Every structure is written in structure tokens, then in C-alpha cells.
């Protein structure tokens with residue numbers, strides 16, 4: 215069997231422990247490893263002279279070992295290993311903390327590259343914790359891989375080198391030769407070598423171009439194939455005479471113009487024979503749920519079922535409440551199905567669905583997708599789509615033939631990105647907020663202001679308002695550490711700054727029933743202050759909450775901060791967002807400044823895309839959006855339209871990629887689309 219596709223633990227040097235870490239990154243085989251691309255490269259092509267190097271700026275220096283100083287054991291658990299080197303004119307000292315390995319490997323008289331930041335004065339310069347490699351056989355552009363706990367770039371480089379050897383004994387290629395020639399793309403095997411072990415910036419550039427091209431192409435092929443299939447199928451068309459004026463009459467508010475317009479467009483789609491495939495994009499709080507309810511009412515009046523799916527239980531529950539509030543006056547029954555629905559109840563609901571008792575079914579994705587039959591499914595609505603990704607969308611298209619589909623996304627996505635990710639969808643934007651909303655005032659401050667911020671929050675609570683304290687400590691929310699951190703944090707504020715208030719705690723590891731209880735307590739104002747991890751990020755609606763304080767705000771992407779901030783500002787009362795950070799990094803501070811400057815989700819999204827690439831919009835490693843695209847988006851927009859053209863061209867001749875020269879492409883597309891859900895596209 216081809217070594218590339220064997221389990222990664224069969225590679226020399228990869229034990230069970232390391233394999234587990236790779237698995238976390240979605241890497242299961244040496245093949246996967248080859249597609250784990252460097253985040254950046256350390257550039258050794260232009261080494262500087264020590265005398266010319268500025269302090270505090272990372273530089274590469276070409277130097278020879280003069281002297282190895284004796285290790286210094288400063289105190290328990292803290293030792294220094296120092297090596298004096300010279301670039302031929304000036305000397306400096308390399309300092310390694312607690313790590314003897316590089317120190318031990320370095321030999322007097324031999325030449326090395328050292329990379330790091332210099333400090334110290336004219337006479338005694340030091341480079342702290344440098345990266346070191348021998349100049350002989352050095353990688354002049356040394357890959358640095360996305361960081362993961364316990365997996366260093368050096369380990370990955372070693373493992374990838376081996377995977378590249380496997381590749382050489384069985385080279386791979388996805389793109390047809392004709393296309394490679396027409397678009398001047400290098401081969402895949404060559405590109406993989408070059409991206410992991412580039413010999414020159416030019417070679418690296420052409421490899422990246424080729425890989426980005428391929429990823430974009432596959433993505434576009436997939437979405438276009440979906441679109442094509444949907445267009446070739448038919449859905450039940452509803453009646454244009456359908457009257458939902460009683461829906462409008464029963465609403466507790468009147469729709470904004472943007473909402474009205476969206477409802478019109480959607481209802482027009484529902485009346486067509488071609489299945490609707492529409493993305494409803496609206497900034498947080500723009501009122502997408504009411505639009506969804508209108509569409510559900512329209513569908514129900516046509517005797518058809520609507521399914522509304524949410525990514526989390528909390529959201530499903532909340533939608534259940536809202537939809538019931540909006541639809542019950544019309545006599546439209548709603549049912550809720552989530553992971554915590556009891557088996558007996560679930561059976562009854564399923565039965566009810568089968569008998570057509572419930573025109574509107576709300577639930578979590580996982581549950582709805584499983585073995586439920588909808589006798590007259592007319593419309594499928596997915597909320598907060600970015601959590602699901604393209605594959606899930608594809609999977610659902612299969613469900614109940616081709617129903618009309620409405621996707622709602624609260625993450626404003628830049629148009630360029632939307633065109634790719636939602637290439638199979640038509641897009642409607644809710645670009646207006648309900649009347650009377652005040653822009654949220656946002657402040658980015660250091661931890662030194664925490665007490666003042668708490669004082670401010672107490673004032674708001676005293677005024678009868680509510681607040682959130684978000685305290686996820688590490689990027690990936692709801693890990694054990696985060697939960698513990700949140701628990702400790704909650705204890706601290708409960709006994710300290712907020713001893714006189716009702717404090718609640720919400721995190722992702724809680725049982726669904728407990729989560730629901732806490733959310734309900736928050737909604738009914740039995741809790742003043744909710745300490746939480748980022749589980750509140752999506753969709754949670756408590757209009758009386760007016761302050762959100764976010765700890766370690768610098769660790770979040772802008773899009774995510776915007777989502778979090780959207781938990782307040784949901785009524786006509788002035789709301790506040792306090793971003794706490796102790797980061798001194800300029801980029802972190804600049805990002806937070808953007809948050810203070812604008813509350814326009816689309817502007818923030820554009821900025822986030824520019825700063826962090828598209829990964830952030832979709833959550834890590836679960837978005838179906840491959841990493842290489844980042845490069846494409848940041849530096850190479852023409853590539854987007856070029857690949858779109860190429861995809862259209864291929865599909866025009868071979869809609870299902872059945873031709874022999876297109877088979878590898880087909881396999882690759884299926885693989886990409888199957889990553890998140892099963893049977894994405896087959």
C-alpha cells in the first residue's frame with residue numbers, strides 16, 4: 215500500500231502521542247501532513263552583520279562559534295546555555311534558556327545561521343533563544359508551521375521530510391496537463407516539495423500559486439456542481455397568492471425596509487419551481503429571525519413544512535421561543551428537536567412530523583439530519599451557517615429531495631469571500647438595523663482598568679440592566695482549561711466585585727438542560743451578570759443586557775469580537791463593550807482599535823479578512839476552507855476570478871468530472887466536500 219495513505223503513526227518518529235496531536239489538526243496520514251502548509255518562513259537569504267542589526271527586530275546572522283561558555287544553573291529549573299559567536303567582525307552571545315539541545319549540538323569553529331532578536335549594548339550583544347541551523351545544507355527559507363501545543367515546527371519539518379520521500383516514490387497530480395500548461399502551473403509533487411523546502415523565493419511563489427489555484431478551483435468546482443444539480447432539480451413551487459398579512463399584524467414590531475424586502479425576495483423564490491438557494495446575510499441584531507418566521511408562515515400556508523436548524527441547543531431553544539411567539543397567533547404549530555429531547559418525546563414529535571402535525575420544526579443540526587422523514591418538506595432554513603460549512607449544506611440538499619433553502623449568516627462576510635464560500639447561493643443582505651438602536655460604545659483598555667470597569671458594570675446593574683463577562687482564556691473555546699478558568703473567574707467575581715449581585719455561569723461543557731436553565735434565568739432577569747465562555751457568541755438574545763466585558767480580547771478575531779459584542783445593543787438603551795487586553799503587541803492593539811472605531815460588521819469583516827485571512831470566519835479546521843486560500847485572498851484576488859473561470863470551463867465540458875483526465879479532480883473535490891459532513895457530494 216502506498217505509504218502516503220497509511221496511518222500517520224506508522225511513520226518513523228511518530229509515536230502514539232504525537233499522532234494524537236496530529237489527529238487534532240485533522241492530520242491522519244503522511245498525505246494530510248503534506249497539505250499542512252507553513253504559516254510563514256524564516257528568511258535566511260539575506261543575513262545581516264551583527265553591527266548593522268537593530269535591537270528587538272528579528273534578524274538572521276551568519277556566524278561561527280568562537281566559544282561555548284559553561285552552562286550556568288541560575289536557580290532550580292532555570293539554566294542558561296551560552297555560545298559566543300562572531301560574524302567575522304563583531305561578536306555576540308547566543309543565549310538558550312533551559313534547553314541544552316542546540317547548545318550541545320553546536321561545535322566551535324563551525325558556521326551557523328542564528329535567527330532571533332538582538333539586545334544589549336555596543337560591547338555586549340546577545341541573541342535570546344535563537345533558532346539555529348548549520349549553514350551547510352541549510353534551508354534558506356525555513357518553514358514555520360501553525361503552532362500547536364506539543365508540536366514544534368522542527369518536529370513537523372522532520373516528519374514532512376519523510377512524507378516528501380514517500381511522495382517521490384509515488385508522485386501525485388490532480389490537475390489535467392492541459393490546464394497546467396494553459397495556466398502555467400507547476401506540478402503538484404513539485405509544488406509540495408517547494409512549499410515545504412523552498413530553494414528560492416521564486417520557486418516558493420510559484421508553488422504557492424499552484425496550490426492556491428488548486429484549492430480555489432476545487433472549492434469552486436464543488437459549489438458549482440452543487441448549484442448545477444440544484445438548478446436541474448425542482449422543488450415544490452408555492453402560490454404567489456399566499457397572504458401573510460396576519461403574520462405582519464401579529465408581529466410585536468413592524469419590519470424594517472430591509473426585512474420587508476428580504477421577505478419579498480424569499481417569497482418570490484419560494485413560488486418558483488427551481489429550488490431557492492439563498493443566503494440571508496445580516497449583521498448581528500438586524501432581525502433575521504423575523505424574516506425566517508415570515509418565510510415559515512408563507513410555507514405553512516402552502517401546506518408545507520419548514521425546518522429551522524441551529525448550530526447549538528441554546529440557539530435552537532431560543533428560536534423555538536421566538537418562532538412560537540411569532541407563529542402561534544396564526545395557529546401554526548412549532549416543534550423542537552434537540553439532543554436533549556427525551557426519547558419518548560422525540561418519538562411523539564417524529565410521529566407528529568410524519569403525520570404533518572407540525573408545519574415548523576426547529577432543532578439542532580445533528581438531530582434533524584438523523585433519520586427524520588419529512589413528508590412535505592418545503593423549506594430548510596439553517597441559522598449561523600458558517601458553523602456548518604459547505605459540506606453540511608450539500609448533505610442537506612439531499613434531504614427530502616431538493617427543498618427550498620435559506621441560509622442565515624450573522625457573520626458579515628466580505629463580498630469577495632462570500633462569492634467563493636457561497637458560490638452556490640444567491641445573496642440578500644439586511645443592511646439596516648431596527649429603528650432606534652444606538653451604536654454600542656466600545657473601549658479597549660488594559661487590565662489595570664478592570665476595577666473601574668467592574669465599577670461601571672455595577673452601576674449598569676444597579677440601573678436594572680444586565681451584563682456579560684466573557685472569559686475564555688485561550689482561543690479555542692470550551693476546552694477544559696477554559697471551563698476551569700471560567701469557573702474560577704465566576705467564583706472570584708461572585709465573592710468579590712459582584713458579591714451583591716446574582717451571578718450565573720455558562721460554558722460549553724455544561725449539560726444542555728443546565729445551559730437552558732441558565733439562559734432562561736438570564737432572559738427572565740433572575741441573573742444580573744453572566745460569566746461565560748464564548749458559547750454566547752452566536753445568536754443569544756437578551757435585550758436587557760447592556761454591557762459586555764471581554765477578557766483577553768486580543769486573542770479573538772475581529773469577526774468573533776463583533777459577534778460577542780452583538781450580544782448587547784439589542785434594545786434602545788445605550789450599550790457598552792469593554793475589551794480588556796494586556797497585550798503590548800501593536801497589531802493586537804490596532805485590531806482592538808478597529809473595534810472601537812466601527813460597529814459596522816461588514817467593515818470589520820473586510821478588515822479581519824485582510825489581517826487574518828478567511829480561516830477566522832469559519833472556525834479553525836472545520837470550515838472546509840483550506841489554509842492556502844489565505845495567501846490567495848490576501849495577495850492574489852485575480853486568482854479568484856481566474857479559478858472561477860477555469861471551473862466553469864471544465865464543467866461546461868464535463869459537468870460531473872467523469873472524463874479520465876478529470877477523475878483526479880473529481881476525487882479531490884469529493885474529498886474536500888466530504889471533510890465535514892458525510893456524503894457531501896457524491
Ligand code: ADP
Nearest residue numbers: 467468469470498499500501502503504648755
Ligand atoms: P439576528 O439577525 O442577529 O438573528 P434577531 O433576529 O435575533 O437578530 O433580532 C434581534 C432582536 O431585534 C430581537 O429581539 C428581535 O425581536 C428584534 N427585532 C427584529 N426585527 C425588529 C424590528 N423590525 N423592529 C424592532 N425589533 C426587531
Ligand code: MG
Nearest residue numbers: 502503624753
Ligand atoms: Mg440570529
